[in-house]
Amino acid sequence: MTTHVNIRLAVDRVNNSILCQGLVDNKQPRLFTPGEVVTSQHGFMKGHGCYVEEDEIKASVAGVMEQVNRLISIKPLKSRYNGEIGDVVVGRIVDVQQKRWKVDTNSKLDSALLLSSVNLPGGELRRRSAEDEQMMRKYLQEGDLISAEVQNIYDDGQLALYTRSLKYGKLSQGILVKVFPSLIKRRKTHFHNLPCGASIILGNNGFIWISPTVNSEIEGDGGFTQNLTDVIPRCDREVIARLRNCIHILAQCKMMLYDTSILYAYEESLKYDVKDLLNQECIFDVAFLTQHKLRIQEI
Structure with missing residues (x-):
């Protein structure tokens, strides 16, 4: 019985870790689901993985938010490889x-x-x-x-x-x-x-x-x-x-x-x-x- 409890705890702890390359100060990034509101503030622009509905920027894919100045995009956790120079x-x-x-x-x-x-x-x-x-x-x-x-x-x-x-x-x-x-x-x-x-x-x-x-x-x-x-x-x-x-x-x-x-x-x-x-x-x-x-x- 103890073995199964330990395994269950191990499963829960491992599954609670969220995939993202932008881990900062050991804080887990916010995970957005499709249709969820990313921001309702004015002045932001939608990027990849987002769409605008009723003056709100919503996520179109499941992923984590990336912000560059006023540009907001959602980086999907599962996607094809998007290369960068030097990779x-x-x-x-x-x-x-x-x-x-x-x-x-x-x-x-x-x-x-x-x-x-x-x-x-x-x-x-x-x-x-x-x-x-x-x-x-x-x-x-x-x-x-x-x-x-x-x-x-x-x-x-x-x-x-x-x-x-x-x-x-x-x-x-x-x-x-x-x-x-x-x-x-x-x-x-x-x-x-x-x-x-x-x-x-x-x-x-x-x-x-x-x-x-x-x-x-x-x-x-x-x-x-x-x-x-x-x-x-x-x-x-x-x-x-x-x-x-x-x-x-x-x-x-x-x-x-x-x-x-x-x-x-x-x-x-x-x-x-x-x-x-x-x-x-x-x-x-x-x-x-x-x-x-x-x-x-x-x-």
Whole structure:
């Protein structure tokens, strides 16, 4: 009986945490529901996620309010990825076109990766020729996963990507995890080599890549290295699988995802087998203990 009470309390405490990247002074942001009045004061302008009815600005989506001067908008908690310049993203090549690749980045439109925005094999810097254009599918083909950075945003909302740094490029062996973009906490860096023995890329677009620890000494051939024949040791595969389950635990319990929260969840999950992390009792226990450690860190 005591166990069920503790689990119920853990569920309540975890579910009470509201998703938002704008947490200030540990205060939970106000959550608006569709049709709810945001403000009835005059002088404000409606932005995205709002509409005007009877001189009142109301929310058209469920989310939190964002205010820039006199402009009020509602940021939905669940939506497609809206990119910003400088964001790190993980995407999948969906089409090879003339002088560009189309990339699925979980946004409203497929993103564009221009041939001029990638490193050639060996990191060679020169103008792209017709021969390079003919070999585009040799560099990147449909189905390949890549890490990239948002370079520009076109007028129609399409993202322009680039991989001119050797830390970006084609991804090799690992696991792709998809979560809501609003769960990814914006940090200075989104590439992490975790002490548990795995590397992780937290894409701002909600795509997370988990792989064996990347050897920084083996850099490149322009970000096109892909060793699919190497056998990953069982211990490394178990670490990757455990991290994958921990990320799903945090996402299911509406907790922000960044290196610290993932590492805390991994540490709390070590008392369970990897497969047990799919059970509801283990999920609530790991989430509750992770949230507790994060709160202690903030104090």
